[in-house]
Amino acid sequence: MSETIEAPAEMTSLQAINLALHDALEADKDVFLLGEDVADREGGGVVELTKGLSGVFGEERVRSTPISEQAIIGAAIGAALAGMKPVAEIMLMNFTTVAMDMIVNHAAKLRFMSGGQTSVPLTIRMMTGAGFANGGQHSDFLEAWFAHTPGLKVVIPSNPRDAYGLMRACIEDPDPCIFVEPLGIYWVPGAAPQRGEVIPLGKARVAREGSDVSVITYGKQVNDVLAVADKLSDVSVEVIDLRTVAPFDEAAVLASVAKTGRAVIVHEAVKQFGVGAEIASRINEKLFGKLKSPVARVGGKFSPVPFSQPLESAFVPTPSEIEAAIRGTLS
Amino acid sequence: MSETIEAPAEMTSLQAINLALHDALEADKDVFLLGEDVADREGGGVVELTKGLSGVFGEERVRSTPISEQAIIGAAIGAALAGMKPVAEIMLMNFTTVAMDMIVNHAAKLRFMSGGQTSVPLTIRMMTGAGFANGGQHSDFLEAWFAHTPGLKVVIPSNPRDAYGLMRACIEDPDPCIFVEPLGIYWVPGAAPQRGEVIPLGKARVAREGSDVSVITYGKQVNDVLAVADKLSDVSVEVIDLRTVAPFDEAAVLASVAKTGRAVIVHEAVKQFGVGAEIASRINEKLFGKLKSPVARVGGKFSPVPFSQPLESAFVPTPSEIEAAIRGTLS
């Protein structure tokens, strides 16, 4: 993969992230990767995302680590303080729970607490998502925690091109970025990225134009929502792919909802106290009296992610729930 | 303190929590405390909250621990699985960041993941709050994280009586409870609790009746909001003290806002992606078209908690911001 010089017309997001890491390593010698199994000797990780990179850039710059998430993020923070641009992998998002001190008390705050003397240009990658029979401790979306932490940026791509361009943006960004990779986009092919293209953080994308209702979403759910929208011949649905969840592109959201007068927010994370609550609140604050119907939210159910397949399928936002929420805003 | 037989007419919340722990230890031999410095040999902690308890109940039941938050919560979870009712102290809320795996992946989920075979009747106490010159790593309110975690209950008292009754309720509850003790209420005297009174979880309290606008808040901010409300002779402010932040008393909130038609939510945690977003969203969903003005939110500023006194004072919701938000709903 990473030896590819010409990108093909299509690739998966998994390949696109590999390519982004490759190109970032090539472009800037301060960039390096660390995480469990990331080197080729360890196969480039369980999903082989980083495969081929240590072969090209060496094990000094693509470093496998012990199972020590605090030490991984700590090492990344320290190196970032010294001016390197580390990309640390926390295999699954749930494992951030053993490194929250490093992420939240340190990475997020050191710039502020030092009065701007130091900065932490760090990218933390992680995968997650229900639908893969991984059960309660391996499937959570926790982006709301990080979004609630001043000092962190939170990015969740939905397609290969964005995955590439947002990853490049995170690595270049002078601040710590949480880069969440939904398992549900990894193996989905899509238009290949333009090599070198950096997609600016904080900018949403209109994934589909429409006039009746705005659906604001991100990650895998962008594809789910687009599929529903395409099916609904009687409703014109605009789909906003946030790309950056925090800080989110309020202007783009408000512009769309001002146009349609109706909004639905969809994410896989548990609905209650999720990112959708903030987005809905801002829409309500800024467009009070201009909405044609209440802002609707569709999210993961209020339970741990269950193992059993029928339950797991019911946990995530289903196409019929998305459709019902869209129709609900019109009734 | 804990030898007190007759409670005085007034006491502080710090004393009330001590009394609640005392009475719970006395009432049920499965209750025990663990945490850094909790025993009398260690002075009952830096604020002496647990002072006197190991003297009465012994160091087996009031156990000082090493500085090992994962081990503290792990031990509490295990003991709870075995049917004990541990009360674990994580000194300051920010230190939950080193124990999030135990709290979120385990305490919160074990009942569900075991299909109801096991339960974790655990209370985790912690103090926090800006205004005490403790800076960026010792002052955060992180209740939104826990509220977003199915399986956890989150309780934040505002006064001695509630502190006592809610603590008793948490200890008796069959599920894990996060009990947050705002530093800003510790030393404020108030009506003493009735010994033995259990205040049900999930039930809000109308702290002040009013007809023009509902302010929904909890913890120290209840006192701040009441002070503002009392000052505003031209506005009739109803103040709802949530007491339990998750699951919050939606019925009480909606009843009040349905009456006043206006709502302000106030909390010390960073406003963005905070608990207020969920409350505001629910009000907007359920009372769409019935609100006289947009739901307003007042919260901590979008920054780490600063050290310098003027900055720290500006970080938290100030009386003038609270007043402005209330007046804003009326204009």
Place this chain on the structure above:
Amino acid sequence: MSTTESFGGDASTRPPKDVLVEIYRKMTLLKQNDERFRSIIQSGRIIGNYYSARGQEAIPSAVSCLLNQDDYVCTIYRGIHDSLAKGVPMKQLWAELAGRATGTCKGKGGPMHITHPASGVMVTTGIVGSSMPIANGLALASKMRGDGRISVAYFGDGASNIGAFHEALNLASIWKLPVVFVCQNNRYGEHTKYEYATAIDQIAKRSASYTMPGIHVDGNDPVAMYAAAKEAVDRARGGGGPTLIEAMTFRFHGHLLGDMDQYMDPGEKDGWMKKDPVPAYRRWLVAESYATEAELDAIEKQIQADVEEASSFALSSPYPDVAELRKDVFAQEIAE
């Protein structure tokens, strides 16, 4: 690594014959269960990720022969063998693996979260290192109540580099908790070699940091494993506090089923598989006259029938109702 012919050193430390055979019975159960589960998962009839412990049978089989039904166990995603050895009923276990309503956890936990308090299996965790702090708490409850139970925490070699290991061992030691920490050192954490990730040649030596006895043992030698576990279990039960056991072993099917083993030295796995502890132990039992071929054949046949029955039970069981999503989040069901 002992050879097939020299299990357990001298005869004086061997357990009685019935225990030796019971260890074999458990090992066979674990092996056959694993084989059947792998074949069913590969056939697609059960969907899920499977962390096979094939090759590691001797460890929990020997340990469990020293445990009472009400002793506690906390184990990990690669812990189905630990659960079975402790006595989790196979039908419910299988139903859980298949995500069925009849499973130990009504299908809600799945293979990474087997729980069965009736057998003492209190937690199966998917988080590396997290079995240990919780086992401490179970042991603390036993100690405070004086109920005589002990707790076992199983974990892997990779887990010895995570913070929870350190905190848990220190706490267990200062509180002299009745707990046994059993590290199943299968030489790899996911795809990472022990030697790369771990700054000491034996995990057992890390016990010294906690003034705790540490035992390094051949985990593929059921008799030596039993002796090591007995020392630790006796200490825990006698009030002597915790022990760290490092049991050397190997997983035959990589980290996750489907694993291509590219990260292993060629021949490494073959070498271990040639010394497969289950047939080796069988040969030894017969050679040392602890059992006849016929007796062992009968055990194997019975297990085969049981595994068959369990898998059929699982596959013919219903899935849980979607309403289960609202149950067991809290003790009280969540309103719709």
Place this chain on the structure above:
Amino acid sequence: MSTTESFGGDASTRPPKDVLVEIYRKMTLLKQNDERFRSIIQSGRIIGNYYSARGQEAIPSAVSCLLNQDDYVCTIYRGIHDSLAKGVPMKQLWAELAGRATGTCKGKGGPMHITHPASGVMVTTGIVGSSMPIANGLALASKMRGDGRISVAYFGDGASNIGAFHEALNLASIWKLPVVFVCQNNRYGEHTKYEYATAIDQIAKRSASYTMPGIHVDGNDPVAMYAAAKEAVDRARGGGGPTLIEAMTFRFHGHLLGDMDQYMDPGEKDGWMKKDPVPAYRRWLVAESYATEAELDAIEKQIQADVEEASSFALSSPYPDVAELRKDVFAQEIAE
């Protein structure tokens, strides 16, 4: 504990005279700074919680004499002495303690978060244990770049029981990072005695779990401390990897200023205060003819003036503007 008259063992391992005097200068700076700060905080002219390190001066004073300005330090809330010894300018330090705009961190960090990259002080953390993993990263950057810098992580005895300690030491060892872990063992973590919380008699011994050299040293003996630190610093700088130093010492003013010391054995603190390392070292320097009374008087006088100047500077400096709340959250200022 060495007596006043026998610092540092035999003369052959002693540093040159100018270094011996420089250590004294730093110790005096730390002591006077602490005394002044305590009196100002007790007068109410500065609001904040203060974790005094009075009594622990010898440790960072000796260590810092071996460090270059661009070597990195990560320390903890009780680390003002570490920062000063490393060279953080006193005026800016004081202004930070007072929360002023002229402070190292513009008043935004405060006493628990002193940072001054120009002096190599990269992180001061309020979280027990967290200096270590970050120091590793600084050391990793130096190693990857070959810039010759080393990193020092200061922490307390209580921190040796938290997970981050374990993870950091293991990683530093397998990667042979140029880092020195300096544990200032002052016998207490908050109010908890070392012996209660820690399952081993010496933290230095825990280095064995990571095949790392460990040194147990009298941290109140500046000469022995220098020798220990020199061994570790030389090893790190020479590519030999990390070292764990456990320096025995005592804090004279409890955990937090205002602490009533009820949790201490009566007489324990008095015993240590009688052996106050600063005057003891002074007597030794004079007795061994490394310095005259007059020379040391001059040093002390100069420092007194400097501390005076720094505190006045701080107290007369302006507070930061409220707009600072929107700055330094991200590189780009947040819109209003």
